[in-house]
Amino acid sequence: MQTKIEKISTLSALAVNNIQEVCNQEVDFLSFREKLSLANISKIEKRNEWKAARLAIKAALDCISLPYPGFYKDEHGKSHAMDGYGHVSLTHTKGIAAAIFHKDMPVGIDLDYVREKVVRLGQKFLDHSEIEFLKSDPLLYTMAWSAKESIYKCQGRKGISLKENILLKPFGVEDQVIQGKVYDSEFSDHFYSVKVEVSGEMVLTYTIW
Numbered sequence: 001m002q003t004k005i006e007k008i009s010t011l012s013a014l015a016v017n018n019i020q021e022v023c024n025q026e027v028d029f030l031s032f033r034e035k036l037s038l039a040n041i042s043k044i045e046k047r048n049e050w051k052a053a054r055l056a057i058k059a060a061l062d063c064i065s066l067p068y069p070g071f072y073k074d075e076h077g078k079s080h081a082m083d084g085y086g087h088v089s090l091t092h093t094k095g096i097a098a099a100i101f102h103k104d105m106p107v108g109i110d111l112d113y114v115r116e117k118v119v120r121l122g123q124k125f126l127d128h129s130e131i132e133f134l135k136s137d138p139l140l141y142t143m144a145w146s147a148k149e150s151i152y153k154c155q156g157r158k159g160i161s162l163k164e165n166i167l168l169k170p171f172g173v174e175d176q177v178i179q180g181k182v183y184d185s186e187f188s189d190h191f192y193s194v195k196v197e198v199s200g201e202m203v204l205t206y207t208i209w
């Protein structure tokens with residue numbers, strides 16, 4: 001997947017960073033607390049992933065002409081803007097990082113490589129009704145996994161199970177949006193639309209409004 005910056009609307013943007021391309025860039029815009037967090041990551045690969053994800057937020061914010069406010073994490077691990085305005089979500093994996101920002105609505109984003117082994121893990125994160133339409137296809141399984149991770153990050157609370165509390169409507173490889181809901185939790189049902197982009201062996205998903 002290529003590095004890109006995409007304006008989704010006047011309120012929302014996302015950016016994908018190829019880590020190799022951005023890992024030498026300056027991150028002077030980070031807050032003091034974020035600089036401390038970065039300095040505490042001992043493995044260089046993980047440090048570069050973390051940094052590339054923050055550079056992606058910065059690029060997304062620049063795209064909709066908003067300043068970088070600095071972000072802190074709540075007790076669930078979800079990031080929040082220090083000035084209290086807007087919502088952010090981050091993802092990073094080997095070689096690639098991405099972030100999405102929305103001025104008004106919660107967001108979730110996820111990046112995954114398509115791997116054969118995801119089919120074996122299906123029982124752990126899928127409902128039996130989902131297993132029926134996914135047809136043991138690694139690409140469909142990865143799309144389902146990633147969509148659930150994006151929904152999980154959008155809702156943000158630990159304790160929500162991908163298998164028991166997030167249910168996807170049937171979809172196929174040609175679909176660009178997956179519908180899903182968070183259900184059977186202590187809160188009322190919430191419905192989500194998740195955009196899917198497949199590029200080579202990579203699946204990118206993010207919640208849209």
Ligand SMILES: CC(C)(COP(=O)(O)OP(=O)(O)OC[C@H]1O[C@@H](n2cnc3c(N)ncnc32)[C@H](O)[C@@H]1OP(=O)(O)O)[C@@H](O)C(=O)NCCC(=O)NCCS
Nearest residue numbers: 050076077078090091092110124125152153156157158162
């Ligand atoms: C938290 C979780 C979503 C992170 O996903 P991941 O694939 O490991 O990693 P990603 O790179 O895609 O995302 C990492 C980012 O998620 C964000 N994140 C962590 N917890 C979060 C939460 N509760 N809500 C929203 N975002 C969260 C963080 O910003 C993190 O990046 P950072 O550490 O650089 O700040 C994942 O570990 C998880 O808990 N998934 C759901 C639980 C589950 O059911 N797992 C197993 C089922 S078989």
